[in-house]
Amino acid sequence: MLIHENSKRLVLQVGQRRAILLLLAVAWMVIWTLILWAKPIDAVPYPAGYRHWVHVKSMYVGPQNPAFERNGGLHHIYANEKAMEGYRTDKFPDGSVIVADFFEPRENAGVTTEGPRRRIDVMVKDSKLYAETGGWGFEQFRGDSQTDRMVTPQIITKCVECHSQQKNHDYVFSTFRK
Amino acid sequence: MLIHENSKRLVLQVGQRRAILLLLAVAWMVIWTLILWAKPIDAVPYPAGYRHWVHVKSMYVGPQNPAFERNGGLHHIYANEKAMEGYRTDKFPDGSVIVADFFEPRENAGVTTEGPRRRIDVMVKDSKLYAETGGWGFEQFRGDSQTDRMVTPQIITKCVECHSQQKNHDYVFSTFRK
Numbered sequence: 001m002l003i004h005e006n007s008k009r010l011v012l013q014v015g016q017r018r019a020i021l022l023l024l025a026v027a028w029m030v031i032w033t034l035i036l037w038a039k040p041i042d043a044v045p046y047p048a049g050y051r052h053w054v055h056v057k058s059m060y061v062g063p064q065n066p067a068f069e070r071n072g073g074l075h076h077i078y079a080n081e082k083a084m085e086g087y088r089t090d091k092f093p094d095g096s097v098i099v100a101d102f103f104e105p106r107e108n109a110g111v112t113t114e115g116p117r118r119r120i121d122v123m124v125k126d127s128k129l130y131a132e133t134g135g136w137g138f139e140q141f142r143g144d145s146q147t148d149r150m151v152t153p154q155i156i157t158k159c160v161e162c163h164s165q166q167k168n169h170d171y172v173f174s175t176f177r178k
Numbered sequence: 179m180l181i182h183e184n185s186k187r188l189v190l191q192v193g194q195r196r197a198i199l200l201l202l203a204v205a206w207m208v209i210w211t212l213i214l215w216a217k218p219i220d221a222v223p224y225p226a227g228y229r230h231w232v233h234v235k236s237m238y239v240g241p242q243n244p245a246f247e248r249n250g251g252l253h254h255i256y257a258n259e260k261a262m263e264g265y266r267t268d269k270f271p272d273g274s275v276i277v278a279d280f281f282e283p284r285e286n287a288g289v290t291t292e293g294p295r296r297r298i299d300v301m302v303k304d305s306k307l308y309a310e311t312g313g314w315g316f317e318q319f320r321g322d323s324q325t326d327r328m329v330t331p332q333i334i335t336k337c338v339e340c341h342s343q344q345k346n347h348d349y350v351f352s353t354f355r356k
Contacts, residue, residue: 051356055233057292058252062240065288074236074252110243114235114355144356177292178229178322 044124044139046146050099053078056087057177060105060112073105074114077174082125087176090169094135096125098172117143119150123163123172133160134171222302222317224324228277231256234265235355238283238290251283252292255352260303265354268347272313274303276350295321297328301341301350311338312349 056077061068078099079087086092099122104115120141127135138159140150151159163171234255239246256277257265264270277300282293298319305313316337318328329337341349 052232054230055254055256058236058254059292060238060252060290062285062288062290068288074238076233076236078233107240110240110246112238112240114237 042129042137043149044122044137044151046141047080047097047099047120047122047124048146050078050080050097050101050120053080053099054084054176056098056174062105071102071118073103073118074112075103076101079176084176086125086170086172087174092125092170092172094126094128096123098123098174119143134164134167136160136163136171220307220315221327222300222315222329224319225258225275225277225298225300225302226324228256228258228275228279228298231258231277232262232354234276234352240283249280249296251281251296252290253281254279257354262354264303264348264350265352270303270348270350272304272306274301276301276352297321303348312342312345314338314341314349 056079058074058076060074061072063072065072078101080095080097082093083096083098086096099120101120102118104118105112106115122137122139122141124130124137124139125135126137130137133156138151138156140155142148142150160171163173166173169175234257236252236254238252239250241250243250256279258273258275260271261274261276264274277298279298280296282296283290284293300315300317300319302308302315302317303313304315308315311334316329316334318333320326320328341351344351347353
């Protein structure tokens with residue numbers, strides 16, 4: 001009986017060792033997958049839940065505009081609570097996020113509605129992380145994707161060049177439409 | 179000294195009576211002003227704070243549309259939290275409020291922005307108060323006014339006729355655009 005119990009314990013111990021080794025192997029793979037897929041430390045995160053943020057203002061880019069092919073349709077701007085503070089004070093605190101949401105136009109009898117999403121443009125304020133670009137991080141996500149990033153270093157240079165015209169409003173073009 | 183004190187008391191009493199009479203007169207005027215200005219019990223209240231509600235969707239009515247003169251420009255729909263439940267379930271609970279916000283167009287080089295506010299259209303769900311109109315109360319407020327009501331019984335009849343096409347979606351035309 002005692003031997004039988006001991007042998008059982010031995011079987012369990014071998015099983016446990018195998019399980020531990022398997023767990024270690026899986027953990028090793030998961031960690032490396034995460035490292036390889038990881039975004040750089042200064043990457044602008046996808047602005048989860050922005051569709052429930054405050055709607056700042058909108059515009060419509062029509063066929064007469066030279067950028068119609070690329071930007072035609074309805075655009076909306078959304079702001080999180082911290083960014084709303086910035087719209088009130090002209091000083092956007094760290095953690096402010098502003099999203100511009102671009103839609104293809106769907107026109108019928110002169111009424112244009114929102115077609116598929118072209119992309120979202122995101123600005124995130126972090127005065128330390130993005131000190132070299134006016135305290136703002138810039139990113140674009142293609143269509144409805146939360147991972148397909150469109151911004152390159154060249155595009156970021158253009159973002160900063162253009163937005164720095166608005167230094168008095170902390171690099172932000174839009175104002176809150178009442 | 180005693181006589182002097184008594185006369186003082188008398189003067190105070192006369193003064194107090196006058197003050198009380200004046201207060202009563204003022205109260206009487208205030209009450210009647212309120213009664214005369216009061217909205218009917220089933221009036222749709224102005225949707226205070228709706229600009230911070232969720233933005234449901236938008237459209238642009240252009241010059242090619244026959245209603246351009248009256249409705250041309252950008253339109254936005256906002257919903258309070260209860261109405262958001264309705265957009266998810268197709269059943270809008272009492273207390274749901276939906277606002278359609280209409281702006282005159284300001285066009286430049288094919289880009290149309292939001293000019294002055296034309297009006298807001300408001301739908302409020304109260305299945306008892308508005309039982310005769312599908313459970314919804316309808317109102318319009320002119321421009322930026324919170325008191326200039328545009329809806330007449332004739333307009334309400336039209337609202338209900340049109341919205342009753344959407345009985346499957348609880349009289350609501352819009353759907354939440356993700």
